Amino acid sequence: METIRRIAASSITHVLFAFVAMGGWAVFANRDHSALRAGLAGLVQGGLSACLTLFLKKAVEFLAGKFDGSAPFWAPPLIACIASTTILVLIHALSGTPEILKTIAVPLAVSTSYATAYSYSLTRRRRRQ
Numbered sequence: 001m002e003t004i005r006r007i008a009a010s011s012i013t014h015v016l017f018a019f020v021a022m023g024g025w026a027v028f029a030n031r032d033h034s035a036l037r038a039g040l041a042g043l044v045q046g047g048l049s050a051c052l053t054l055f056l057k058k059a060v061e062f063l064a065g066k067f068d069g070s071a072p073f074w075a076p077p078l079i080a081c082i083a084s085t086t087i088l089v090l091i092h093a094l095s096g097t098p099e100i101l102k103t104i105a106v107p108l109a110v111s112t113s114y115a116t117a118y119s120y121s122l123t124r125r126r127r128r129q
Contacts, residue, residue, distance in 0.1 A: 011054065019049060023042040084111055
């Protein structure tokens with residue numbers, strides 16, 4: 001049981017899961033196009049999701065400490081969402097992903113939800129201390 005907990009908590013596990021889940025979603029979102037284009041969209045989104053997973057947590061932690069009042073609850077997730085959207089649209093446009101909006105919809109929803117929940121928990125924890 002301890003081994004399973006260690007694996008589940010591992011950053012490598014989270015990064016691999018993001019790659020497979022969101023890369024798989026991108027292939028599905030682009031399924032009406034050639035296998036090559038859908039596969040490339042999957043590789044691009046998988047790679048981007050893996051990288052964003054690594055940096056999102058640290059970005060929210062950094063940003064949450066930069067705001068006062070109610071801003072720590074909403075500003076870090078908003079900034080993370082805007083930055084993620086910009087990166088995803090730009091890279092997918094450059095790589096020729098056919099269905100950019102469909103491709104990034106789920107990864108953005110997941111990452112923004114995570115950033116919101118994490119920012120909320122950090123802010124609540126800091127206010128209790």
